Amino acid sequence: MPPFSDTPVFDGHNDVLLRLRRSNKEDPVAAFLNGDTEGHIDLPRAREAGFAGGLCALYVPSPSRQKDADGNFPTPAQPEALNETMAMARLLFDIERRSGGGVTVCRTAADIRRAFADGSFAAVFHIEGAEAIDTDLDALHVFHQAGLRTLGPVWSRQNAFAFGVPFAFPSSPDIGPGLTDAGKALIRACNELKIMVDLSHMNEKGFWEIAAISDAPLVASHSNVHALCPHSRNATDRQLDAIGDTGGLIGINFGALFLGRDGSRDTSIGIEPLLDHIDYVANRIGIDHIALGSDFDGTMIPAVMKDCRGVRLIIEGLKSRGYDAEALAKVTHENWIRVLETTWGA
Template sequence: METPQTVPVFDGHNDVLSRLWRSGGPDAASRFIRGEDAGHIDLPRAKAGGLAGGLCAVYVPSERVLDADGNWPTPSRSEALDVTTAMAGLLARIERESQGGLKICRSAADIRTAMDTGAFASVLHIEGAEAIGVDLDLLYLLYNAGLRTLGPVWSRPNVFAFGVPFRFPSGPDIGPGLTDAGKALVRACNDLGILVDLSHLNDAGFWDVAEISDAPLVASHSNVHSICPHSRNVTDKQLDAIAETGGLVGINFGVLFLDPQGNKDKAMDLSNLVRHVDYIVDRAGIDHVALGSDFDGTTIPDALRDASDLPKLIAALREAGYDGEALDKITHLNWIRVLERTWGG
């Protein structure tokens, strides 16, 4: 009988680069490679839990001081440039020092090869494009460095769009849509084959991307707004549009985006997470749901201490009635299909 450990997971979002960068020190790459007690992901725990790879986010933190409207302040471009290049460089160092343990993937074929050979299939992702100027020159440089997915915003405004603030209960219809620079960014991403991530965009920005983009619509780490009415979760109308384009929603493990009352309940049962999967499957179909854990970037249930506990989630999904074919789609095949269609080959 197939065991949960045999199901590989390709995950739509993690913040391990942010965690390693924040902790500092010249040994950040080696700590990821050899393993440590901190955080949710490193190579040993990934192997133990079947985490075969995922989108590794570059995120520039905001100062922990909210503005008058309760929003996070946007970092300057110079600050964002320093942090973005540092984290992208850190990922490159990990690849070099891991001696085959991690591979930066630029194509779906790269992901399949890495998974087949046991390397961690890492995709460079930017969560908030503050480092990129309106001339977009840095976008092309980062593409050559391996950038293949990009969220124009985190949950704060920048020159490209308006990031949806963290609010509960609230819909995502907060603020204006894409700027002219943001529309140009989406078109450039389409031309290059960079996936545009919708997870932190507000409602107006979502529909602007839907109108402009010719690629599948993807919310890499969001949940169901009809279950948990958090501003960061996708509405039924958004979910329908995502499905119509062949896109997907990556289920976020964050308790604040799972709990119907918006509680920070770390003791919640994994059935709460399965409920969000069920909803998307029932409304949109099995091809349009995947995983977007937000490991190392949010508070997750105690039942999923870190990446090594992923077999518990596989077991919960299996118990809920998902067979081997469905589990393969949820855990990795849907992501690879959407990335391949977006990237081309």
Template sequence: MTESSIIPVFDGHNDVLLRLRRDGLNSVNAFLNGEAAGHIDLPRARRGGLAGGLCAVFIPSPDQPRDGNGDFPAPSQPQALNETLAMFRLLLAIEAQSDGAVKVCRSANDIRSSIADGRFAAVFHIEGAEAIAADLDALHVLHQAGLRTLGPVWSRPNVFAYGVPFRFPSTPDIGPGLTDAGKDLIRACNELRIMIDLSHMNEQGFWDIAKLSKAPLVASHSNAHAISPHSRNLTDKQLDAIRDTGGLVGINFGVLFLRDDGVRNADTPIELLVRHIAYIAERIGIEHVALGSDFDGTTIPQSLGDASGLPKLIDALRAHGFDDQALGMIAHENWIRVLERTWGA
């Protein structure tokens, strides 16, 4: 075991539930016992020091043509709700069959104790709120079931807002901001103390939320637009706003959001990932940067590979000059601090 492997990582975004949902009936056993597919299972998480993270429920767009603006279509609300419940049930089944190795966490203390006890700390997260209608009834029920973080949009329009499309090179200033229903959603999330994820918001929606929300601003899996001019990345002004609210940015491992040429090339050095971390840490402070891998949701550097490769990133950060205190903050402490501020005790 290397020195770096003992630093636990709490990660801001993964799509393992969608991958397992597609895999079918044996997916719970595959996650718990290990498999060749994807980026995350429990054995690889243990080897890499991945102690947990936000497990996203994402509903893919239906197999329909894009609209006149080139936007992906959104699933219907009943379809999205059914799929959301199915994926959350899958997470609960993983917990139930794990013999205590996986814990669905509903508080910051749950995360802390799970990491201390060597359990995988999973948080129920929704990426794109299509499962929730404008009446917000489903939001309240899902919160009672364990929903603790939510991104109002994926990169497509819905009833709440206009998600930023995938464009390169481009600023995130594409399309309108929150709808009236979106403003109601933000207020309700504040009241319920659900974390609001800004990673797929366009710029107008970002600023609408910044004006309305009383919680720290958080982008769970986004990078620095100054380095990679992708529409999904954050401008310096947005980074400054996140700092000013005590929020954070979880750095996305996806090569599309790391590179300055917009090419989906897995032969991308880990050092470019380190560059985004270092840039944001220098710009807004080490306490505002964390990890948001997007494991199982995007193409990551081949040299990192999967969750078992996380010690390589820790080693690269140490080689860049980050000491153990800074590494602990980036790896898990910053996430726990911001979630505790948002959720309460």
């Protein structure tokens, strides 16, 4: 297979595995590999777009979408979460096995670079919300052996490890307590195993507790700028500064909810606000600390983008704002590969 385009996109977050798990297709693996026209990502559309890979999330939805009095979603039980996570992991590995080299589950930065050169979609095994992991951390070690390389301790709900930040607008991310004792042990174990810790759904207290514990670059895989959109899920200037100071990055989320100044889900928003968030981070903490974290198949993106092929609109938009080839390469893939290599040690 030919290599991906000269500006390949490596992305910080997608939920395609959950979409496939919840689909009613007889063979969801074949649908992904051959193209199914649903959702935001399949392999043919990714190849067409130069969408060369990313962090593929294993996320277990809440048992219901009914929030509690504090605005939190209910947390799935650990056995159910484990079963669902295992099922999505199997989907990921079945996709790799049946792809004929078209998809590679990457465990090192060298794997990602090799996949790019081979024209293979570079998938990274990521867990979003650690409900599947027991507090003894046995499952963490097993998942790591299977290929887990990045982990978000929480989605936007409480679990045994931390208190996720509820969805709120307008709101500071400073909502509720942070890590539990089990959560602090989880962060230390991730450091020991060289698993990247994702801060995107952490509340502010949890963010700073992880910053105090972790010896790795701080990363928010799919979050935006609070100063431009005061949603609780977005990062404050102080958090951005900490991310930059540790050599980390923030992957800009394409979700309309996290882009505009009014907190709406208006998908007619276009891509200019998304470009504004990229500019803001680049100007505040530097071009080395900004990347993409689309949230494809997990959020409502600007309608003009349609699906993963819309990443080319972002590249063209950045060119029009004066980003040269070196800057574009950093934003689209090099920053992610550098940070993962620093964290993983390989």
